[in-house]
Amino acid sequence: MFFVDTIEVSGLGNRVYLAGGEATAVVVDPPRDVDRLIAAAARRGVRIAHVVETHVHNDYVSGGAELARITGAAYLVPAAARIAHPHVPVHDGDRVEVDAAAGLTLRALATPGHTPHHTSYVLEEAGASVAVFTGGSLLIGSVGRPDLVEPRLTRGLARAQYASAHRLAAELPEETPVLPTHGFGSFCSSSRAEGGDTTTIGREKASNGVFTRDVEGFVADLLAGLDDIPAYYAHMGPVNAAGPAPVDLTPPAVADADGIAARLAAGEWVVDLRHRVAFAQGHVAGSLNFEAEGQLATYLAWLIPWGKPVTLLAGSAAQLAAAQRELVRVGIDRPAAAATGSPADWLRPGEAPASFPRATFAELADRRRGAPGFVVLDVRRDAERREGHIEGSFHIPLHTLPRRLDGLPEGEVWVHCAGGMRAAIAASLLDAAGREVVAVDDSFEAAERAGLVVRRS
Template identity: 80%
Template sequence: MFFVDTIETAGLGNRSYLAGGERAAVVVDPPRDIDRVIAAAVRRGVRISHVVETHVHNDYVTGGLELARVTGAAYLVPAGAAVSYARVPVRDGDRHEIDPAAGLVLRALATPGHTPHHTSYALDEHGTAVAVFTGGSLLIGTVGRPDLVEPRLTEPLARAQHASAHRLAAELPDTTAVLPTHGFGSFCSAGRTAGESTTIGAEKTSNEAFTRDVDTFVADLLAGLDDVPAYYAHMGPANTAGPAPVDLTPPALADADEIAVRLAAGEWVVDLRHRLAFADGHVAGSVNIEAEGQLATYLAWLVPWGRPVTLLADSAEQLAAAQRELVRVGIDRPAAAATGEPSGWAREGEALASFPQATFSDLAERSGDGVVVLDVRRDAERATGFIEGSVHLPVHTLHRRLHEVPEGEVWVHCAGGMRAAIAASLLDAAGRRVVAVDDAFDAAEKAGLTVRAR
C-alpha cells in the first residue's frame, strides 16, 4: 500500500511531497529547509531513496541537492536542465523503482510548458498510475505560467502547456490523483486554483486546458499573466548552480544604536509584528512586513537584492520562523535582529513613529477633502474595480516610485490590509503623512465610495 504526505510551504503557495511504501519513499520538489522532509520520513519509518525535481524552480531555492547528499538518495533532475552539479538526468519514459516490495515505480513524463524541460512523474502501483506529481504543469483548475524563462518562449510554452495537459489526460486513468507543486497562492500559477485536491478525471471537466481550444486557451492564458516577483530572477541561477546548505542559527542581536546606524546606511530594517501593532508605534524608517503574511514573497520582491536586512520581531520564535521562510527564497542570513518591544529598538530620547489605521467608511467620510487615495493592489486586481480618482502604484513598485505619489495626506489600501500596511510603512519612512486602510476592498462600495471597473 502506498502513501503520499504533503509538505506545505504556505507562505510561497507551494507543496512538496513524500511518497512511498513501507520501506522507501521519494521526495518531490523539496523545500530548502529539508529538516521538515527528513522529519516526515522519520515519522513514516521510511528511507528516502530518491529525490526528484519537476523543473529548475523560479520561485524558491530547492533543498533537493542537499537532501540527496544528506540521505544518499538518487537525485533526479530533468536531463534538459543545464545544472552545474552531478545528478541523475531524467528523460521521458524513464522508470525508477521506489519500493519494489510495494510495487511502486516512478515514471517520468515530459510535460514542457512551465519550463522547456519540465517533467511530471507518475507513481505507478503494480503497473497502474495512482498519482501524478505535476509540478508546474497541470494545476488544480489551471496550469503553471509559461512566461518565466524567456519572453520569446512564452507563447510556444503556453501551447506546450496545453499539449502537456492533454498528454497527461490521455495516458493516465481518470482516478489518478493530481499532485502539483504550485497553485496554492504561488505566483508560478497562471490562474486561480479551485480546491485542495483533484484527479485527472476532475480536471478534464473543469480545467481551462481542457475546456478551451488551444488558441483560446493560449490567448486567455497570456492575457491573464500577472507581474513576476523580482526575486524570481535570482532563483533559477541559484538552483542551477546548486544551493548551499542552510544556516538557521540565530543572527547577531542588534541594540538601538546599531539599528539606527543600519537605517542611516540605507539598509532595510523590517518589523515583523502585526500591522496594527506597527502602526501604533515603530522605529522611524523601518518597514512593516508581517511574519504571518507572505513575508518571504514580499520582502524578497521589495528589497534590493543583496541589501542587508535586519529583522525586528515580537519573540525569538517569530524570528526563527521568519529566518526559515527567508532562506527558502535565498535571503540566507539576516544582518542582525532584535526581539521584544519597539521601545527597546529606538535610542534614548528618540520617539517612536506611528500612523492611523482606518476603514473604507472612514475614507468615505473624508471624500472630497483632497486626500490622496493610493491603491497598491496588482494590475489584475485593479482591473476588476477601483475607487474613482485613486492613484495606482502596486506595492512591489512603490519603493522605486514614491516620488509619483501626489502631495497631501495619503490613504493607502489594498484588498485586505496587509499590503496597505507595507505601503504605509514605506511612505511613513519617507516622511509622508499616511493613513493605512485596514479593511476588505469589498467594503469600499458599501461604504459609499464610487467603485468603477475598467
C-alpha cells in the same frame, strides 16, 4: 500499500510531497529547509531513497541537492535542465524503483510548458497509476505560467502547456489524483486554484480551461491573464542551476538600539515582522513592516534591492526563527542582525516610537465627503485594478512603489490594497519616507458597501 504525504510551504503557496511504501520513499520538489522532510520521513519510518525535481524552479531555492546529500538519496532532475551540480538526468519514460516491497515505481513523463524541460512523475503501484506529481504543469483549475523563462518562448510554452495537459489526460485514468507543486498562492500559477485543494484527472478534464477550450482560445486566455512576475524570480533559476549553499538557520547577530539606528543611517533595511496593527501603533522610525504571518518571503524578496543587508525585528524568538526559515527559501540567507521584543527595546534613550493611523473604507468614504483634497493610493496589482477601483485613486502597484514614491502628489496619503497586508507594507514605506499616511486595513469589498464609486471594466 503506499502513502503520499503533502507538506505545505504556505508562505510561497507551494507543496512538497513525500511518497513511498514501508521502507523507502521519494520526495518531490523540496524547499530549501529540508529538516521538515527528514522529520516527516522519520515519522513514517522510511528512508528517502530518491529526491526528484519537476523543473528548475523560478520561485524558490530548491533543497533537492542538499536533501540528497544528507540522506544519500539519488537526485533526479530532467535531463534537459542545465544545472552544474551532481544529479541523475531523467528522460521521458524513465522509471525508478521507489519501494520494491510495495511494488512502487516512479515514471517520468515529459510535460513541457511551465519550463521547456518540465517533467511530471507518475507514481505506479504494481504497474497501475495511483498519483501524478505535476509540479508546474497541470494545476487545480489552472496550469503553471509559461512566461518565467524567456519572453520569446512564452507563446510556444503556452502551446506546450496545452499539449502536456492533454497528454496527461490521455495517458492516465480519470481517477488519478493530480498533485501539483504550485497553485496555492504561488505566482508560478497562471491563476488561483478554485474548487478545493484536491483534484483528479477527471475533475480537471471537466472544468479546467486547458481542456474546455481549444488551443487558440486557451493560449489567448492564458497570455491575457498573466500577472506581474516577482523581481526575485530572476535570481532563483541561476541559484538552483549553480547549486545552492547549505542552509544556516542559527540565530543572527543581536542588534541593540544603537546598532539598529546605525543600520538605518547606513541605508540598510530594518524590517519589523510584527502584525500591522502593532506596527502602526508604534515602531522604530524608518523601519518597514512585513508581517511574519503574511507572505513575508514573497513580498520582502520582491521589494528589497537584491543583496541589500536586512535586519529583522521580531516580537519573539519563535517569530524570528520562522521568518528566517521563510527567507532562506527565497535566497535571503542570513540577516545582518536581529532583535526581539518591542519598540521599547529597539529605541535609544529619549527616542519615541513613530506611528500612523489605520482606517476602514467606511472612514475613507466619510473623509472624502467631509474634507477632500487628500491622496487615495491603490497598491494592488494591475489585474486586480482592472476588476474595479476607487474613482480618482492613484495606482502604484506595491512592488513598484519604492522607486515611485516621488511621483505621488503632496498631502496625506490613504493607502489601500485588497485586505490590508500590502497596504501596511506601503504605509511603512511612505512613513519611512516622511509622508503623512493612513493605512486602510479593510477588505476591498467594503469599498462598495461604504458608498465609494467603484468602476468595473
